[in-house]
Amino acid sequence: MEYSTVKSYLLIIYGTPFMYTNYFGFNEKPFTLTPNPRFIFLSKNHKEAFAHLLYGINNHYGFIELIGEVGTGKTTVLRTLLGQLQEENYRTALIFNPCLSGTELLRTISHEFGLEAKSDYTNELLADLNRFLLAETAGGKTVVLVIDEAQNLQPDVLEQIRLISNLETDNDKLIQIILAGQPELEALLERPDLRQLNQRIAVRYRLKSMSMAETRDYIRHRMEIAGESGGVSFTDSAVKWIHLYTRGVPRMINILCDRSLLIAYGDERRNITAGIVSRGIREILNLPHHKRQRTMLLAALTSIVIAFVAWRLLYPVKAPIAAPASPPPKAQQVVPLPISAPQSNVAATTKSNTMATSNALQQEIYMYNQQYVHIHVFNVLAEMWGERQAKIVKKPLTIPDMYQKLAKTRNLNISEFQGPLDTALAFNLPMLAVTRVLGELGNYSLAITGRNQNILSVAPSLFSRDTINKDDLKPVLKGQFYLVWKNTGKIPFHLRPGERRFEIMALQRLLQQAGVYREPIDGVYNPATVTAVRSYQRQNGIPDDASLGELTVALLSRHQIQQTTPTLTKGGR
Numbered sequence: 001m002e003y004s005t006v007k008s009y010l011l012i013i014y015g016t017p018f019m020y021t022n023y024f025g026f027n028e029k030p031f032t033l034t035p036n037p038r039f040i041f042l043s044k045n046h047k048e049a050f051a052h053l054l055y056g057i058n059n060h061y062g063f064i065e066l067i068g069e070v071g072t073g074k075t076t077v078l079r080t081l082l083g084q085l086q087e088e089n090y091r092t093a094l095i096f097n098p099c100l101s102g103t104e105l106l107r108t109i110s111h112e113f114g115l116e117a118k119s120d121y122t123n124e125l126l127a128d129l130n131r132f133l134l135a136e137t138a139g140g141k142t143v144v145l146v147i148d149e150a151q152n153l154q155p156d157v158l159e160q161i162r163l164i165s166n167l168e169t170d171n172d173k174l175i176q177i178i179l180a181g182q183p184e185l186e187a188l189l190e191r192p193d194l195r196q197l198n199q200r201i202a203v204r205y206r207l208k209s210m211s212m213a214e215t216r217d218y219i220r221h222r223m224e225i226a227g228e229s230g231g232v233s234f235t236d237s238a239v240k241w242i243h244l245y246t247r248g249v250p251r252m253i254n255i256l257c258d259r260s261l262l263i264a265y266g267d268e269r270r271n272i273t274a275g276i277v278s279r280g281i282r283e284i285l286n287l288p289h290h291k292r293q294r295t296m297l298l299a300a301l302t303s304i305v306i307a308f309v310a311w312r313l314l315y316p317v318k319a320p321i322a323a324p325a326s327p328p329p330k331a332q333q334v335v336p337l338p339i340s341a342p343q344s345n346v347a348a349t350t351k352s353n354t355m356a357t358s359n360a361l362q363q364e365i366y367m368y369n370q371q372y373v374h375i376h377v378f379n380v381l382a383e384m385w386g387e388r389q390a391k392i393v394k395k396p397l398t399i400p401d402m403y404q405k406l407a408k409t410r411n412l413n414i415s416e417f418q419g420p421l422d423t424a425l426a427f428n429l430p431m432l433a434v435t436r437v438l439g440e441l442g443n444y445s446l447a448i449t450g451r452n453q454n455i456l457s458v459a460p461s462l463f464s465r466d467t468i469n470k471d472d473l474k475p476v477l478k479g480q481f482y483l484v485w486k487n488t489g490k491i492p493f494h495l496r497p498g499e500r501r502f503e504i505m506a507l508q509r510l511l512q513q514a515g516v517y518r519e520p521i522d523g524v525y526n527p528a529t530v531t532a533v534r535s536y537q538r539q540n541g542i543p544d545d546a547s548l549g550e551l552t553v554a555l556l557s558r559h560q561i562q563q564t565t566p567t568l569t570k571g572g573r
Helices: 003-013 019-024 044-058 074-084 102-112 122-138 155-165 184-189 192-200 212-225 236-246 250-267 274-285 289-314 351-366 370-384 401-408 421-426 470-476 503-513 527-539 550-559
Strands: 063-067 090-095 142-147 175-181 201-206 413-418 431-439 442-452 455-462 465-469 477-485
Touching (some): 019 250, 044 074, 044 175, 044 201, 063 074, 063 184, 074 090, 074 142, 074 175, 102 122, 102 155, 122 142, 122 155, 155 175, 155 184, 155 192, 175 184, 201 465, 236 250, 236 274, 351 442, 351 455, 351 470, 370 401, 370 442, 370 455, 401 413, 421 470, 421 477, 431 470, 455 470, 470 477, 477 550, 503 527, 527 550
Parallel strands (some): 063 175, 090 142, 142 175
Antiparallel strands (some): 413 477, 431 442, 431 477, 442 455, 455 465
16 A cells, blocks of 8 residues: 555544645645535625525415535525524524424424424314414515425425425415425425425526636535645646546535545645546545555546547537437537526516517527537437437438438427417426527427426426426427327327228227216217317317317327327326
């Protein structure tokens, strides 16, 4: 084992890891894992999250959701927020241990707000809390409850939290509740028994990791706060290795930087190089010494691949393109213009604001590489149906020709509808939405994959969000949609009255499951079946056509009981 590594281990074993602070001229350790308000560094993403939280609180939307992977800085954002909410205008409470029963949580919340809360009965605790909230509201204060690590809440406890949100006046919510947690929280809230709570979340934000430049600024910021005065520095290549390994996650950056400083101290060096960082990575991963070169080679190859992909995005060629597994990259980064709150029902904006929103949204869409967008959109929809994704697309993916070809090989149907967005949404099927934004391949398309009242789930993400208010989306849509569905019964799109076919039995079963047909299943397109078809068409606001039609068959596919049919309201598989 190397001398410096032995020295580093001895420092840890004998409890003197702080010795390197004097060597490098720090007043304290710069890269600790304990959240310290003095070291707070807000990246662009953290600032956006902070703005969303503050927006939701000040507009009294009731429920706000903050999602982030482990170590991305959720606690940092929450502490910054609570530090900004002055006592003369706000009353705040923070719950960081949500592994409680419903009654215990109520009692803990009451204690955080300074209430005695001795009762063991939920209704009495709610009554006491209601009186407190009314008094605070009357005094002009906004009451804010923050629940961290909310992914650990049990469903019955979340339902209890929903009951707390019912405490309101005729005009306003008495308490603003922030649910902060890991991505598992999103999956938890998607449960059918929690849909009432999920529908009440008006503002949502997902924290992302830091960029390379932000990682460099973050390291510099923490060293300056710790009192660094030129005694140590990280080379550019070292920062690149740190960002590559940590993926810009602050907690992982702290761990790796701390280990790198310890190794440099053991080597009696003051310049943190890529070599030192790579040794730190090896120690953190507990890799044997003979695997070091393999690890470095793998990281180097990864860097080459990343550089090659970036070059291809800037200089695309007409060659087979691999479909991205994640949302498509943008040609360049732009600062998005503010748009109306995407997760809330807000009053109509002025005409000028509407135009600004539309222009900003069109610019956001245009910044994506169009071929990658179209591949990504198709793969998102294919995944909802449990079908394989497109790996290689040899030709430019245009609408609708290439989409139709890809869909056909996956037993999917893509049916066109032209009309208003609200009518298309009423069909409740995943769809492609054609935008007004023009690129080299024609109009850009988006996928609409879910709906929660006025909030639509879309792909690719827009302004770093996977959801958008439908009123914000309307101005940029062309009014042309392609519903994605499966014709499991192989039902013909056009039939003649009196026609007898085996597939008509599948049609009759679907009409029966839709509640419009009560006659025998005989495989004959008889008058009763025609009447049922026309009745179903009128119910769904589509043209009355006795010969059936593709759109009618598409909508009837929602009534399949032999398979799980993804819809906008219940999602995919």
